[in-house]
Amino acid sequence: MIELDSRCELNPAVSLRPERFGALVYSFDTRRLSFLKHRDLVRVVEALGTHESVRETLEAESIDTERWPSFLNALTTLVESEMINEL
Amino acid sequence: MNSESVRPVVAAQPRAATRSLVEEFKEGLDAPICLTWELTYACNLSCVHCLSSSGRRDPRELTTQECYDLIDEFQRMKVFYVNIGGGEPMLRTDFFDILEYAAAHDVGVKFSTNGTYIDEAAAARLASMDYLDIQISIDGADASVNDLIRGEGSYAAARRAMDNLAAAGFGAFKISVVATRHNIDQLDGFKAIADSYGAQLRLTRLRPSGRAVDSWDELHPTQEQQRQLYYWLLDRPDVLTGDSFFHLSALGDPLPGLNLCGAGRVVCLVDPVGDVYACPFVIHDQFLAGNIRDDGGFSHIWRNSDLFVSLREPESEGACTACEMYDACQGGCMASKFFVGLELTDPDPECVKGAAEPLLEKVGATGSLVPRPSVDRSRPGVPVPSPVRLRKRQRV
Numbered sequence: 270m271i272e273l274d275s276r277c278e279l280n281p282a283v284s285l286r287p288e289r290f291g292a293l294v295y296s297f298d299t300r301r302l303s304f305l306k307h308r309d310l311v312r313v314v315e316a317l318g319t320h321e322s323v324r325e326t327l328e329a330e331s332i333d334t335e336r337w338p339s340f341l342n343a344l345t346t347l348v349e350s351e352m353i354n355e356l
Numbered sequence: 357m358n359s360e361s362v363r364p365v366v367a368a369q370p371r372a373a374t375r376s377l378v379e380e381f382k383e384g385l386d387a388p389i390c391l392t393w394e395l396t397y398a399c400n401l402s403c404v405h406c407l408s409s410s411g412r413r414d415p416r417e418l419t420t421q422e423c424y425d426l427i428d429e430f431q432r433m434k435v436f437y438v439n440i441g442g443g444e445p446m447l448r449t450d451f452f453d454i455l456e457y458a459a460a461h462d463v464g465v466k467f468s469t470n471g472t473y474i475d476e477a478a479a480a481r482l483a484s485m486d487y488l489d490i491q492i493s494i495d496g497a498d499a500s501v502n503d504l505i506r507g508e509g510s511y512a513a514a515r516r517a518m519d520n521l522a523a524a525g526f527g528a529f530k531i532s533v534v535a536t537r538h539n540i541d542q543l544d545g546f547k548a549i550a551d552s553y554g555a556q557l558r559l560t561r562l563r564p565s566g567r568a569v570d571s572w573d574e575l576h577p578t579q580e581q582q583r584q585l586y587y588w589l590l591d592r593p594d595v596l597t598g599d600s601f602f603h604l605s606a607l608g609d610p611l612p613g614l615n616l617c618g619a620g621r622v623v624c625l626v627d628p629v630g631d632v633y634a635c636p637f638v639i640h641d642q643f644l645a646g647n648i649r650d651d652g653g654f655s656h657i658w659r660n661s662d663l664f665v666s667l668r669e670p671e672s673e674g675a676c677t678a679c680e681m682y683d684a685c686q687g688g689c690m691a692s693k694f695f696v697g698l699e700l701t702d703p704d705p706e707c708v709k710g711a712a713e714p715l716l717e718k719v720g721a722t723g724s725l726v727p728r729p730s731v732d733r734s735r736p737g738v739p740v741p742s743p744v745r746l747r748k749r750q751r752v
Binding site for chain 2: 284286289290293295297300302304
């Protein structure tokens with residue numbers, strides 16, 4: 270489970286394609302396609318690598334603290350499917 | 357819709373009111389999620405159910421440079437991967453060049469082949485490449501069933517290709533099977549073959565497209581076989597289906613994947629001469645959106661063609677929208693309806709509730725004309741193998 274203090278980055282083999290609903294995410298390594306179903310999540314995922322922690326990223330992207338648990342769940346799913354690396 | 361990677365492996369969603377992905381996809385995306393690209397109509401086989409009626413190369417087929425330019429365009433549009441097929445794509449002399457160019461431009465490739473040309477050297481070369489999936493077609497779990505559909509010697513050729521890929525250390529390739537009345541009893545056999553190679557099994561739906569227009573009536577699974585197939589698939593979520601059996605979701609729990617027709621919305625077909633159709637199973641003028649050689653190229657067709665724009669509009673009212681199962685099956689497959697002479701608002705010809713059967717009887721009884729595919733590259737004089745009587749329908 271990803272925690273607020275975890276440090277993460279988008280896997281370099283993964284490409285994002287912004288869409289109305291969020292983004293398509295494709296891994297050239299696992300050849301799997303996923304969907305990010307919210308634009309806020311897309312911003313967070315793209316910014317992960319430029320911050321020291323998930324907490325810092327969520328703050329920098331002005332995500333309301335009430336929504337943090339759902340973001341942690343989403344990020345955990347993405348780590349499990351190798352779309353995001355935990356550093 | 358021939359795009360099993362559309363299966364949402366992860367649908368990461370922070371809690372917030374959002375529309376369902378199905379609703380989003382029905383309105384189309386700025387670029388396809390993936391697409392089918394048939395490289396050539398040339399084929400060494402003459403399979404009875406070939407969706408593109410392949411056999412002879414078309415002299416107008418895209419040049420190597422045009423293929424590279426198209427890959428560049430896919431890269432700009434962020435089309436992450438393409439399903440390459442044919443015909444037999446390995447018959448193109450620039451086949452490996454095209455694969456290498458795609459890999460170098462962030463366009464992943466999955467290609468379908470009958471395996472004839474995967475000898476030891478080709479297998480070694482394929483095993484050394486990145487971003488590559490291979491799908492080898494068989495339509496029977498043994499030669500006796502397979503070769504009646506695909507032609508004599510085709511089963512042995514496919515198994516030789518699988519052996520060569522395994523020996524070369526390619527890794528997990530895919531084995532692709534079109535489900536027919538003749539092989540539904542072999543599902544466990546197909547799975548055993550796949551498991552023996554560490555391969556992934558992929559089952560897809562037979563459509564009355566291409567050469568299959570003349571054999572679909574007797575080749576498509578019976579209602580009882582459809583139920584058998586549905587429960588078999590429900591128990592095996594690891595078997596890929598390209599989301600092609602979504603009409604079976606009306607039997608109960610939905611099968612994994614996006615249950616919708618993606619034609620012109622999230623997928624399409626580019627044929628060997630650059631014609632762009634809504635999906636690989638509707639090679640007919642009515643579903644032709646344009647040609648990539650026209651001004652604006654592929655992206656203009658995808659975003660602006662009248663056909664694709666209309667496919668992204670809300671569906672018209674029809675018999676299905678009143679059915680309680682409509683959300684599960686979405687009315688089924690457009691191509692299947694079209695080529696048996698039904699209206700697009702009619703039920704799928706293989707509707708599990710049997711809703712299409714009176715309509716099909718009516719079409720048959722009145723001898724009304726049904727559409728003929730726009731392209732037929734079958735090789736003249738070469739017999740088409742078939743386990744069933746070929747019924748030449750009167751066609752418009």
